[in-house]
Amino acid sequence: MMCDYCTKHGAGERWYQNARNYSNELAFSGPVRDFCESYFSREVPAGPDGFTSIVERISQPINLDEKKHVDARYSNYLHHQVVTTHEAKQVLEIASRQTDEHERAVVRLPCICRYVAYGGDKDLRCFGIAFSDTYTRRFPDYLGGKHQYVSAEEASNLLEKWSQTETIVHAVSALGVPYIGMLCNCDMQVCRPYIHHQRLNIRSPWYKGHYTVKVDISKCIGCGNCEEICPFGVPDIDPDTHISIIDSEKCHGCGVCTNHCDEQALKLIEHSRQSGY
Incomplete structure (x- = not known):
């Protein structure tokens, strides 16, 4: 959409x-x-x-x-x-x-x-x-x-x-x-x-943009950098898995977190928003 x-x-x-x-x-x-x-x-x-x-x-x-x-x-x-x-x-x-x-x-x-x-x-x-x-x-x-x-x-x-x-x-x-x-x-x-x-x-x-961020759970180490750096406060670190969780509808698709992830665990992907832009 x-x-x-x-x-x-x-x-x-x-x-x-x-x-x-x-x-x-x-x-x-x-x-x-x-x-x-x-x-x-x-x-x-x-x-x-x-x-x-x-x-x-x-x-x-x-x-x-x-x-x-x-x-x-x-x-x-x-x-x-x-x-x-x-x-x-x-x-x-x-x-x-x-x-x-x-x-x-x-x-x-x-x-x-x-x-x-x-x-x-x-x-x-x-x-x-x-x-x-x-x-x-x-x-x-x-x-x-x-x-x-x-x-x-x-x-x-x-x-x-x-x-x-x-x-x-x-x-x-x-x-x-x-x-x-x-x-x-x-x-x-x-x-x-x-x-x-x-x-x-x-x-x-x-x-919001036409992209969202996907987390590669095989690379994410739960460092919390994305949580700290996101301008919109979207990422959360799961307390049990210690993996970043990013709500694709709340994510603005700016890519700030992907540009600053040392583990390259975050990737921008195209996203058709269901709850509007």
């Missing part, structure tokens, strides 16, 4: 594998143009936001009007979905193929979630892709500026490095559904789409 965005916008593929969703046609269509001009021209206050944990951020009071507003905004404009490192590299390749040779730029931007929570993002973790550089060149002061323009290959190498040394989660992001204009590399402690998803109990901001 594909997610509903794939059904609507995938043309038989996953929606982030459909080249049209990175196209010039969509990038400069009226709704996307209006949203991007508003999004990249606004002033965003830098943090710190005063919260010390994701629990505090998720526990803030809510009201029905806020819930409706946020749900509509993410459903139509800023929908995010988890992808693996391999898929993230494919996204960069597909997006770069839509542009002319001289335009093949990936824009390294400050992550807005880190910017608001911590006061900055010196490593420029999020990528504007496809034609998003058109908007960042027009609004060079977005999130304090300091944008860097790199090739898809350079960006792919950064993804590989970060996936092996950190616990970031890759997510494709629409800048006006279905135009995919961003590839986020998220810190789940401060990721605003995920926090909205959890806090408001709405699906639109944050979808």
Whole structure:
């Protein structure tokens, strides 16, 4: 079972594998143009936001009007979905193929979630892709500026490095559904789409990916590293067998645990979710 965005916008593929969703046609269509001009021209206050944990951020009071507003905004404009490192590299390749040779730029931007929570993002973790550089060149002061323009290959190498040394989660992001204009590399402690998803109990901001993790019980030694490192708190170590247990429906399919398992006991496999994305 594909997610509903794939059904609507995938043309038989996953929606982030459909080249049209990175196209010039969509990038400069009226709704996307209006949203991007508003999004990249606004002033965003830098943090710190005063919260010390994701629990505090998720526990803030809510009201029905806020819930409706946020749900509509993410459903139509800023929908995010988890992808693996391999898929993230494919996204960069597909997006770069839509542009002319001289335009093949990936824009390294400050992550807005880190910017608001911590006061900055010196490593420029999020990528504007496809034609998003058109908007960042027009609004060079977005999130304090300091944008860097790199090739898809350079960006792919950064993804590989970060996936092996950190616990970031890759997510494709629409800048006006279905135009995919961003590839986020998220810190789940401060990721605003995920926090909205959890806090408001709405699906639109944050979808799980199309993969889950399978445990090879012949290799797992019950070290607990996956339990400690998972950004979503999914793995449990069975107290009797001392083997990692991963609920395939709760797993987001990000691959963080597989990238950091010294025993190579964890493997990403494709998964059709029965309880939704």
